[in-house]
Amino acid sequence: MKNCLLLFCILLSINISAQWTPAGNKIKTPWAEKINPQKVLPEYPRPVLERSEWQNLNGLWDYAIIPEGQREPQQFDGKILVPFAVESSLSGVQKNVGKDNELWYRRTFTVPSSWKNRHTILHFGAVDWKAEVFLNDIKIGIHTGGYTPFCFDITPFLTSGEQKLVVKVWDATDQSFQPRGKQVNKPDGIWYTAVTGIWQTVWIEPVHEKHIISLKTVPDMDKSQINVTLDAAGAATYDVAEVKIIDNGKVVSSIKSVISEKIELYVPDAKLWTPNSPFLYDMEITLSSDGKPVDKVKSYCAMRKISTKRDENGIVRLQLNNENLFQFGPLDQGWFPDGLYTAPTDEALAYDIEKTKDFGFNMIRKHVKVEPARWYYHCDRLGMLVWQDMPSGGESSPRWYTDRYYKYGEFIRTEESENNYYKEWKEIIDALVSYPSIVVWVPFNEAWGQFKTHEVVAWTKHCDPSRLVNPASGGNHYPVGDMLDLHNYPQPRLYFYDAERPTVLGEYGGIGMPVAEHLWQPDKNWGYVQFKNSKEVTDEYVKFAEILKTLIPVGFSAAVYTQTTDVEGEVNGLMTYDRKVVKLEEDRLRKINQEICKILR
Numbered sequence: 001m002k003n004c005l006l007l008f009c010i011l012l013s014i015n016i017s018a019q020w021t022p023a024g025n026k027i028k029t030p031w032a033e034k035i036n037p038q039k040v041l042p043e044y045p046r047p048v049l050e051r052s053e054w055q056n057l058n059g060l061w062d063y064a065i066i067p068e069g070q071r072e073p074q075q076f077d078g079k080i081l082v083p084f085a086v087e088s089s090l091s092g093v094q095k096n097v098g099k100d101n102e103l104w105y106r107r108t109f110t111v112p113s114s115w116k117n118r119h120t121i122l123h124f125g126a127v128d129w130k131a132e133v134f135l136n137d138i139k140i141g142i143h144t145g146g147y148t149p150f151c152f153d154i155t156p157f158l159t160s161g162e163q164k165l166v167v168k169v170w171d172a173t174d175q176s177f178q179p180r181g182k183q184v185n186k187p188d189g190i191w192y193t194a195v196t197g198i199w200q201t202v203w204i205e206p207v208h209e210k211h212i213i214s215l216k217t218v219p220d221m222d223k224s225q226i227n228v229t230l231d232a233a234g235a236a237t238y239d240v241a242e243v244k245i246i247d248n249g250k251v252v253s254s255i256k257s258v259i260s261e262k263i264e265l266y267v268p269d270a271k272l273w274t275p276n277s278p279f280l281y282d283m284e285i286t287l288s289s290d291g292k293p294v295d296k297v298k299s300y301c302a303m304r305k306i307s308t309k310r311d312e313n314g315i316v317r318l319q320l321n322n323e324n325l326f327q328f329g330p331l332d333q334g335w336f337p338d339g340l341y342t343a344p345t346d347e348a349l350a351y352d353i354e355k356t357k358d359f360g361f362n363m364i365r366k367h368v369k370v371e372p373a374r375w376y377y378h379c380d381r382l383g384m385l386v387w388q389d390m391p392s393g394g395e396s397s398p399r400w401y402t403d404r405y406y407k408y409g410e411f412i413r414t415e416e417s418e419n420n421y422y423k424e425w426k427e428i429i430d431a432l433v434s435y436p437s438i439v440v441w442v443p444f445n446e447a448w449g450q451f452k453t454h455e456v457v458a459w460t461k462h463c464d465p466s467r468l469v470n471p472a473s474g475g476n477h478y479p480v481g482d483m484l485d486l487h488n489y490p491q492p493r494l495y496f497y498d499a500e501r502p503t504v505l506g507e508y509g510g511i512g513m514p515v516a517e518h519l520w521q522p523d524k525n526w527g528y529v530q531f532k533n534s535k536e537v538t539d540e541y542v543k544f545a546e547i548l549k550t551l552i553p554v555g556f557s558a559a560v561y562t563q564t565t566d567v568e569g570e571v572n573g574l575m576t577y578d579r580k581v582v583k584l585e586e587d588r589l590r591k592i593n594q595e596i597c598k599i600l601r
Contacts, residue, residue, distance in 0.1 A: 019037075019060055019079045020037045020060055020079060020081050020092045021092060022089045022090055022092065022338060023089050023091065023092055023093055023094035024089045024094045026089055026337055026338070026520060027337045027338075027518060027519070027520060027577060027578045028089065028337060028338040028578060029336055029337065029338055029339075029344055029348055029578050029579050029580075030578075030579065030580060031343070031344040031345045031347060031348040032089075032090065032338045032344050034344070034345055034347075035081075035090065035344055035345065037059060037060055037081055038059060039056075040056075040058040040059055040081060040082070040083070041056075041058055041083065041201050041345065041346060042056055042058075043346045043374060045123075045125050045200065045201040045203060045372065045373060045374060046123075046149070046373050047299075047300070047373060047374060047377040048215060048217075048299050048300065048373065048377070048434045048435065049212065049214070049215050049297050049299055050297060050298045050299065051205050051207070051296075051297055051298075053115075053205060053206055054203050054204065054205040055109070055111075055112065055203060055204050055205070056201065056202075056203050057082070057107070057109055057165075057201075057202040057203055057204060058082050058083055058201055058202060058203075059081070059082060059107075060079045060080070060081055060082075060107075061079070061080055061082050061105045061106060061107040062076035062078075062079065062080075062105065062106040062107065063076060063077055063078065063079070063080035063086065063093065063103065063104065063105055063106075064076040064077045064103075064104045065077060065086070065095060065097055065101050065102070065103055065104075066101060066102060066104065067100060067101055067102070068099075068100055068101055068102050068170060069102075070102070072104060072106075072134070072166060072168070073104055076104070076106060078092075078093070079092060080092060080093050080105070082105070082107075082198050082202060083125065083198045083199055083200050083201055083202060083342055084199065084339050084340075084342050085128070085195040085196055085197055085198075085199045085339075085340050085341060085342065086103055086196050086197050087193050087194055087195060087196060087340060088193075088195075088338065088339050088340040088341075088342065089337070089338045089339075090338045090339045090342070090344060096185070096194065096196075097169075097171060097194070097196045097197075098173075098185060099170070099171070099172035099173070099175045099176065099185075102168055102169065102170050103168070103169040103170075103171075103196055103197045104166065104167070104168050104169075105165075105166065105167040105168075105169070105197070105198065106164070106165070106166045106167075107165055108162040108163060108164055108165070109162070109163050109165060109204070110161070110162055110163065111158060111163065111204070112206075115206035118206040118207060118208060119153055119155045119206065119207050119208070119209055119211070120153070120154050120155050120158060120204055120205070120206055120207075121151050121152070121153055121154070121204065121205055121206075121207055122135070122151060122152045122153075122154045122165075122202075122203075122204050123149060123150075123151045123201075123202065123203050123204065123205070124143070124149060124150055124151065124198065124200070124202055125149050125199075125200025125201045125202070125372055125373070126146060126147055126148060126149060126198075126199055126200040126370075126372070127143065127146070127150075127167070127169060127197060127198050127199070127200075128146030128147075128169075128171055128180075128195050128196060128197065128199060128341075129144060129145065129146045129169070129170065129171040129172070129173075129178050129180070129196075130142065130143075130144045130169065130170045130171065131143050131144075131150075131167055131168070131169050131198075132167070132168040132169075133152060133165075133166075133167050134164075134165070134166040134167070134168070135152075135154050135157045135158075135163060135164070135165055135166075136157055136158070136159055136163060136164050137164065137166075138157050140152050140154060140157055144178075144420070144423075144424075145179075145420075145423065145424045145427055146171070146178070146179065146180065146195075146391075147179070147369070147370035147391060147424065147427075147428055148370070148424065148427040148428055148431050149200070149373070149431055153233075154204075167197075167198065169196060169197045169198070171194070171196040171197070173185050173194040173196070174194075177393060177394060177413070177414065177416065177417035177420060178393050178420065178424075179390065179391040179392065179393035179420075179421070179424050180391060180392075180393050181367075181368035181369045181391040181392060181393075182333065182335075182368060182369075182567075183195055187568060187569075188569065189526050189569055189570075190526065190569075190570060192335060192340075192567060192568045193340055193568065195340050195341045199340075199341045199342045200342065200372050201372070207233075207295060208294040208295050209233075209234050209294075210232060210233065210234040210235050210236075210239060210287060210289050210294050210295065211232060211233055211234070211287065211294070211295040212230055212231070212232050212241075212285060212287055212295050212297055213231050213232060213233050214230070214231040214430070215228070215229075215230055215231075215285065215297070215299055215434060216228065216229040216230075216430075216433050216434055217283070217299070217301040217434045218433070218434075218466045219301065219302060219303045219304055219305065219436065219466075220305075221270070221272065221303055221304060221305035221321060221322075222305065222322075223266075224266060224267050224268065224269075224270045224303070225264055225265065225266055225267065226245060226253070226264075226265045226267055226281075226301050226303070227262060227263070227264055227265075228243055228262075228263040228264075228265065228285075229262055229263070230259055230263070230285065230287075232259050232287055232295075235259045235287065235289070236289070237258060237259070237260050238258060239258065239259045239287060239288065239289045240256055240257065240258055240259065240287075240288045240289075241256070241257055241258075241259050241263065241285060241286065241287050241288075242254065242255070242256045242285070242286045242288070243255055243257075243263055243265060243283065243284070243285050244283065244284045244285075245265055245267060245281045245282075245283055245301065246281060246282040246283065246284065247271070247281055247282075252267060252268065252281070253265040253266060253267050253268070259287065267281070267303060270303040271303065272303050272304060272321050273302035273303060273304040273380075273383075273436055274304070274320060274321065274383065275362040275363075275383040275384065275385060276383065277383070278302070278380065278381060278382060278383030278384075279302065279303075280300045280301070280302050280380060280381060280436075281300060281301050281302065281303075282298070282299075282300050283298065283299040283300055283301055284296065284297075284298055284299075285297050285298075285299065299434070300380070301434070301436065302380065302436035304320065304321055304436050305319075305320070305321050305322060306318075306319070306320060306439040306440070306466075306467060306468055307319045307322065307468075308468070308482060308483075308501070308502055309322075309324075311324060311600075313553075314499070315554075315555060315557075316498070316499070316500065316501055316502050316557070317502055317557045317600060318468075318483075318502050318504075318557045318558055320385070320439070323601070324600040324601065325362070325597075325600060325601070326552060326556075326557065326558060326559075326596060326597055326598075326599050326600045326601075327362060327363040327385055327387075327439075327504075327557070327558035327559075328361055328362060328363055328558065328559050328560075328561075328593065328596050328597050329356060329361040329362060329363030329364045329365060329384075329385070329560060329561070330356060330359075330361060330364060330365070330560065330561050330562070330563055330564040330574065331365050331367045331507060331560050331561065331562045331563040331564065332352060332356070332364045332365065332366055332367060332563065332564040333367045333368075333369060333563060333564070333565075333567050334352075334366065334367075334369045334371055334375075335369075335565075335567045335568070335577075336348070336577075337520055337568075337577045337578055341369070342372075343372075346374060348579075349371075349372065349374060349375055349378065350375075350378040350382075351579060352564055352565065352575075352579070353375070353378050353379055353382055353384050354382065355564075355574075355575065355582070356384065356564060357382055357383070357384060358586070358590065359574065359586070359589050359590055359593055360589065360590040360591070360592075360593030360594040360597065361384075361593055361597070362383075362384070362385055362597050363384065363385040363386070363387065363558070363560075364379070364384055364385070364386055364387070364564075365386075365387040365389065365442070365473075365506070365560045366386055366387065366388050366389055367389055367445070367563075368389045368390075368391045368392045368445055369389070369391055370388070370391065370428055370431075370432070373431070373432075373435075376432060376435035376437055376438065377435070379435070379437035379438075380435055380436055380437045383437075384437055385437060385439050386435075386437045386438045386439065386440075387438075387439070387440040387442055387470065387560075388428075388432060388438050388440065388441055388442060389442040389445055389473070390421075390424075390425050390428065390441075390442060390443050390444065390445075391424075392444070392445050392448040392449050393421070393449055394411060394413070394417065394448065394449035411447070411448075411449050411450055411451045412451070413449070413451050418451065418452075421449075421451075421456075422459070425443065425460070426463060429441065429460070429463045429464055430463075433464055438467065439467055439468060440467060440468045440469070440470050440482075440483075441460050441464065441467055441468070441469050441470070442469075442470045442472075442473050443456050443457065443460055443469065443470075443471065443472070444456070444471065444472040444473070444475050445472070445473050445474065445475065446472070446473065446474045446475045446487065447472070447475045447476050448475075450472050450475050450476055453471055453472060453475075453476065453478045453480060454478060454480050456471075457469050457471045457480045457481045458480070461481075468481075468482035468483065469481045469482050470482065470483050470485050470504070470506070471483075471485075472485065473485040473487070473506035473507070474486065474487030474506050474507055477496070479498075479500070479501075481501070482501060482502070483498075483501050483502045483503065483504050483557070483558075484496060484497075484498035484501055484502070484503045484504070485504050485505075485506035486503070486504070486505055486506065487505075487506055487507040487508070488505065488507075488508050489507070489508060489509070489510050489528045489562075490508065490509060490510055490511065490528040490529050490544070491508065491543075491544045491547055492505055492508050492544060492547050492548040492551055492556070492559065493508075493551075494551045494554065494555050494556060497555050502557035502558070503555050503556055503557060504556060504557055504558040504559065504560075505548070505551075505556050505558070505559040505560065506560050507560050507562050508544065508548075508559065508560070508561060508562065509528070509541070509544060509561040509562045509563075509572070510527055510528030510529070510562045510563070510572040511527065511528070511529055511530075511531065511537055511540050511541055511544075511572055512525070512526070512527015512528065512529060512530040512531070512570075512571045512572040513527070513530060513531050513532065513533070513534075513536075513537045513571060513583050514530070514571045515571075515576050515581050515583060518566075518576035518577065518578050518580055518581055519566075519571070519576075519577075520566070520567075520568045520569060520577055521568070521569055524569060525569055525570070525571040526569050526570055526571065526572075527570065527571050527572040528562075528572060530571070534583060534584060534585055535585065537583055537584055538584045538585040538588050538589065541561075541584055541589065541592075542588060542592050545592040545593070545595075545596060546592075548596060549595070549596060549599065552596070552599045552600065553599070557600075559596075561574075565577055565579065574589070
C-alpha cells in the first residue's frame with residue numbers, strides 16, 4: 001500500500017511539472033532551475049505578523065485572457081504558475097494583456113477540517129492592478145492598487161468540500177493614471193515589461209472571530225521605548241492584548257492593555273539597530289477576550305532612530321541613532337529577467353541585499369517599486385537602510401513634459417488620479433510602517449507625476465512622523481520635507497545646496513558594460529557611459545567615488561549609485577540582470593564604498 005501511495009505521489013509530481021515550464025528564451029537567474037511548481041515561495045509571507053497555521057495557495061492555476069467586460073470564461077487558455085505575472089517567463093505563459101482585455105484566474109482548494117469553527121481569511125500579497133475576487137461564484141470584493149496586500153474573510157461563502165476561487169484582473173499599465181513604476185506596454189530603453197495580475201503569494205489562514213488584523217511598531221530610542229498600535233477585528237473595548245518583547249528567549253518588557261489604547265513598552269538597556277549590528281527583538285502578542293486567549297501572533301521590532309542635525313561646520317546631516325552617518329547605496333529596481341517583479345525564490349529575493357552588503361554599502365533606494373514583505377524583513381535582519389519610493393504614475397509618458405499637464409512646475413492630476421495616489425501611498429505606508437530598515441519615504445521621483453508637493457509631504461509626515469521624507473528625488477524642488485535631493489549623471493556634482501536641510505545625491509553613475517551571454521537583448525543596450533571590461537568599469541566607478549568623497553565634507557549627506565543590476569535594456573548594473581556576473585572588481589568596490597560610509601563617523 002505504501003509503495004502504491006509513493007508511486008501515485010511521484011506520478012502526480014511528474015504530471016504537475018509537465019504542465020509547467022518557463023516560457024520564452026530570455027536569460028534566467030540561477031534560481032529559476034530550483035522552482036518546484038508544487039512548492040512556490042513556501043515561506044510565510046508576512047514576517048511582522050506571523051501565525052503558525054496557514055495554507056499556501058501558490059502553484060498552478062487556470063488562466064484566460066479575454067476582452068474586457070465579459071463573463072467568467074467557460075474554457076481557460078491553460079495553466080499559469082502563481083504568483084508570477086502573466087508577462088513573465090516563470091508564469092509559463094509570457095503573454096501581454098493590455099487595457100482592452102482582462103486576465104482571469106481559477107483554482108480550487110480545500111479548507112483543512114482542523115479549521116472548523118474558526119474564520120478563514122484569504123490573503124493576496126499584491127495584484128496589479130484591479131482585482132475582483134469570487135468565491136464559489138459569489139463576488140466577495142474588489143481591490144485596486146498593484147503594490148499592497150489585501151484580504152477577505154471568506155467564512156460566510158465556504159461550502160463543503162472543494163472551494164472554487166476566481167480572480168479577474170484589469171491593468172492599463174501606462175495608459176491610465178495608476179502608479180506603475182517603470183512598467184510600460186511597449187518596453188524600450190529605461191522602460192520595462194508590464195506586470196499584470198497576481199505577483200505575490202496568495203494564502204489562507206484560520207483565525208478566531210476576534211483576531212489581530214494589523215500591528216504597528218514604532219521605536220522611540222530617546223525614551224528607550226517601543227510604541228505599539230494594534231487593530232483587531234471583532235474586538236470589544238474591554239478585550240485585552242498582552243505584548244512581550246523578547247531578547248534571545250528572555251522577556252525584557254511586557255504589558256497588558258485594552259486593545260483600543262496605544263501600548264508603550266519600556267526597554268531597559270536597549271540594544272540599538274544599525275547596519276553593522278542589526279539587532280532585532282522578538283515580539284509576541286496575545287489577544288484575550290473574557291480572560292481567554294483567542295489569538296496569538298509573532299513579530300519583531302528594533303530600537304533605532306532616524307533624524308537630522310547640524311554638524312560643527314553648520315551642515316545639516318542625516319543621523320542614525322543620534323550619530324552622523326553617510327547613507328550610501330545603489331538604486332535598486334527589484335526586477336528579475338525570469339520573474340519580472342517577482343523573485344524566483346526567497347533566496348533570490350535576499351541575494352541582491354546580501355550582495356549590496358558585500359559591496360560595502362549601507363543603504364538601498366528601492367526605486368518606484370514596492371517589494372514583498374519578506375524583502376524588508378531581509379533588510380531588517382541583514383542591516384540595510386531603505387529609502388522607499390512611491391511607485392510613479394500618471395498619464396502616458398509622452399505627456400509628462402508638455403505645458404498642458406503642468407502648472408507652476410507641477411503635474412495636473414484629475415480628482416480620480418489624485419485620490420488614488422493618496423489611497424495607494426497610504427496603503428503602502430501602512431503595510432511597511434513596522435519594518436525598521438525603512439528610514440526615508442520618497443513620494444515623488446524626479447518630476448514624474450509630481451503634484452501639490454507641500455500638501456503631499458505634510459500628509460506623508462502626518463501618516464508617519466517617525467521617518468524622514470524626501471519630497472521629490474531629483475524633482476521640482478521646494479523648501480519642504482527633510483532633504484534636498486539632486487540627480488546628476490554620470491559623475492557626482494553638488495550644484496545646489498540647502499543650508500536648512502541635508503543635501504543628498506539621489507542618483508548618479510549609470511556606468512554601463514554589456515556582458516555577452518548575459519543580456520536581455522543582443523543589441524540596443526543602454527547606459528549613461530559604457531566600457532568594455534571590469535577594470536575599466538571599476539576605474540570609472542572609483543573615479544566617481546573619489547569625486548564624491550570630496551563633496552561629502554562640503555555638503556552631501558547621502559548618495560545613491562545607479563544601479564544594483566542591469567534591467568532589461570539597461571546595462572549599467574553592478575551585476576548582470578541574471579545575477580550570474582559581478583561586473584566590477586569586488587575588492588576595489590568594497591574598499592572605496594566602506595571608505596565613503598565612514599567619512600562622517
